[in-house]
Structure formats: C-alpha cells, structure tokens
Amino acid sequence: MQGGRTSNYLPxxxxxxxxxxxxxxxxxxxxxxxxxxxxxxxxxPSDLGLxxxxxxxxxxxxxxxxxxxxxxxxxxxxxxNSLYPKQCRRTNIFxxxxxxxxxxxxxxxxxxxxxxxxxxxxxxxxxYFIFGTLYMLTQTIISCHLKxxxxxxxxxxxxxxxxxxxxxPVAYTCGRFLAPVEESRYEIxxxxxxLLSLLLIVFIATFSWDFNRIRYRCYNMDLYxxxxxxxxxxxxxxxxxxxxxxxxxxxxxVAIVKNSNF
Numbered sequence: 539m540q541g542g543r544t545s546n547y548l549p550x551x552x553x554x555x556x557x558x559x560x561x562x563x564x565x566x567x568x569x570x571x572x573x574x575x576x577x578x579x580x581x582x583p584s585d586l587g588l589x590x591x592x593x594x595x596x597x598x599x600x601x602x603x604x605x606x607x608x609x610x611x612x613x614x615x616x617x618x619n620s621l622y623p624k625q626c627r628r629t630n631i632f633x634x635x636x637x638x639x640x641x642x643x644x645x646x647x648x649x650x651x652x653x654x655x656x657x658x659x660x661x662x663x664x665x666y667f668i669f670g671t672l673y674m675l676t677q678t679i680i681s682c683h684l685k686x687x688x689x690x691x692x693x694x695x696x697x698x699x700x701x702x703x704x705x706x707p708v709a710y711t712c713g714r715f716l717a718p719v720e721e722s723r724y725e726i727x728x729x730x731x732x733l734l735s736l737l738l739i740v741f742i743a744t745f746s747w748d749f750n751r752i753r754y755r756c757y758n759m760d761l762y763x764x765x766x767x768x769x770x771x772x773x774x775x776x777x778x779x780x781x782x783x784x785x786x787x788x789x790x791x792v793a794i795v796k797n798s799n800f
Contacts, residue, residue, distance in 0.1 A: 548613065548749040555606035556743035560736075562599025566592040583731050584659065587651045597648045604644040610745055611637035611673075617748065618680060622687070626680045633676035639669040640738075667707060667731070670738045674700045677741070692747050699737045699744075706734040 563586070570581070570592035586596040615634040618626060643665030650658040678700040681688045713726025 546750070546752060548752055549746040551606070551613070552610050552743050552745040552749065555603060555610050556739045558606060559599050559603035560739050562595050562603070563735075566596040566599065569595065582728055583735060584647065584652050584663065587648065588653055593651075600644055600648045604641045607644070607742055608637070608641045610742055611641070613749065614677070614745055617752065622684060626683050629676055629680055629683075633673055633680065636669040636672040636676060639665055640673055643667075643669065667710075667734055670734070671700075671703045671707065674703050674738070674741050687751075689747060692744055695744055696741060699741045703734055703737050703741075706730040706737070710734075 563583070566586045570586055570589070573591065587593050611634060615630060615637075618630045643662045646662035647659060647666060650662065652659050674696070678693075678696045681693050681696055685693060707730070710727045710730035713728075713730065716726070
C-alpha cells in the first residue's frame with residue numbers, strides 16, 4: 539500500500555463562484571446601460587433581468603453562480619463537521635440550512651422575474667438577503683469560536699461583512715418607507731441591495747483561505763501476480779502482518795503486540 543499527497547484545487551472553487559457572479563452581473567449591467575435606454579444608471583439588481591440581452595447574461599450568472607455557491611457551502615459544512623465535530627455543531631447545521639434557503643431564493647429570483655410574478659420574486663429576494671445575512675453571521679461566529687484555526691485578517695473581514703450586512707436590510711426598509719415621500723430616497727434601497735449582494739460575493743470568496751488548509755492523501759494497493767491457485771491477491775494482508783502496535787503498560791515498559799490473526 540502506497541500513499542501520497544494529491545494536489546489541492548479546492549481553494550479555487552470560492553474564487554470561481556465569486557468571480558463568475560461578479561463578472562456576469564457587471565457585464566449585464568454594462569450592456570443594459572449602453573443598449574437599453576429605459577434602464578437608469580442606478581437600477582435595482584432585479585431590473586437587469588427584465589429585458590434582453592442583459593437578461594440572459596444576468597440569469598446565467600445567478601443560476602450557475604448559485605450552483606457554485608451551494609458547492610462552496612456544502613464543502614464548508616463538511617469541513618467544519620469533519621475537522622471540528624465537537625465544536626459549533628448546531629451552529630454549523632443552522633448555517634448550512636440558511637445557506638440552502640439563500641441559494642433557493644437566488645435561483646427563484648431568476649425563475650420569477652418582476653414582470654412575470656412579482657410576489658414570488660419579492661419573497662425569493664427576501665429569502666436571499668435575509669438568509670444570506672444569517673449565513674454570514676453564523677459563519678462569522680464559527681470563525682471567531684475557532685479562532686485558533688483562522689487567520690485574524692479573515693476573521694476581521696468576515697466580521698465587517700456581517701456587520702454591514704445586518705445594516706443593509708435596515709437601510710433598505712427605511713429607504714422603502716421614505717421613498718414615497720421623496721423620490722431621491724429610492725437610492726437608499728437600491729444601494730442596500732447592491733451592497734449586500736457584493737458582500738455576499740466577497741464573503742463566499744473568503745472560504746478560499748479555509749479550503750487551502752485542507753490536506754488529504756490518496757492510497758492505492760499494489761496487486762500481486764496471479765498465484766498458483768489462479769487468484770490475484772493484494773499486499774494488504776502482508777501490510778497488516780508487518781504492522782506492530784506499541785502499547786505502554788502501567789509499569790512503564792513498552793510491549794510490542796503483533797497481529798497474529800493472519
């Protein structure tokens with residue numbers, strides 16, 4: 539049996555998920571501004587999914603980006619559950635549950651646009667922003683609780699994203715109430731939506747540092763040639779026979795116990 543380290547490409551996954559969403563949403567915004575005269579210079583994010591051609595790019599960015607984001611969240615849940623099973627177990631489960639609802643809200647926003655079914659669109663957007671904020675908060679709590687395994691810069695970055703993320707829904711709600719009174723107040727909820735969306739993308743990208751700490755090995759078994767009985771065996775039995783377990787008895791001497799079952 540031979541073992542060796544394999545290359546770790548997992549740190550690229552959060553960057554790909556974040557870069558994909560940011561680049562396609564930015565491209566959709568640029569195309570909408572230059573080609574669509576009805577689009578204002580500072581629209582809501584949902585306004586990018588109303589007309590072609592920016593609609594197709596915006597939907598592709600959110601659909602594929604949501605799938606990649608779910609992969610990052612699932613890997614993060616497995617990492618915490620495997621490496622630190624006795625710490626933050628409930629928080630990790632709740633955080634993963636919030637992440638699932640966040641991704642479902644993101645995918646539903648694309649499915650039901652504003653001009654098709656407005657109620658479903660607003661409910662899905664609420665799921666995305668509310669549970670996305672809860673996901674940032676819970677993951678920040680886990681990072682602070684396991685601070686011996688996390689970098690200080692990562693903790694500060696996640697803490698800042700969580701604090702600003704909590705303030706964004708408050709600013710959005712206040713802006714919605716003030717908007718009917720004064721037309722310029724519509725910029726407050728618009729800014730809150732864009733800022734929270736950007737914070738979620740940046741927060742997902744910070745998991746690259748955590749995934750870079752993952753180390754794993756792969757093992758393979760060498761096969762023996764066919765023996766006299768025509769059976770191809772492995773060297774696993776001989777590997778176990780050669781193993782010797784050392785135990786330290788109460789008297790302080792070292793005893794060597796060999797496996798004699800084979």
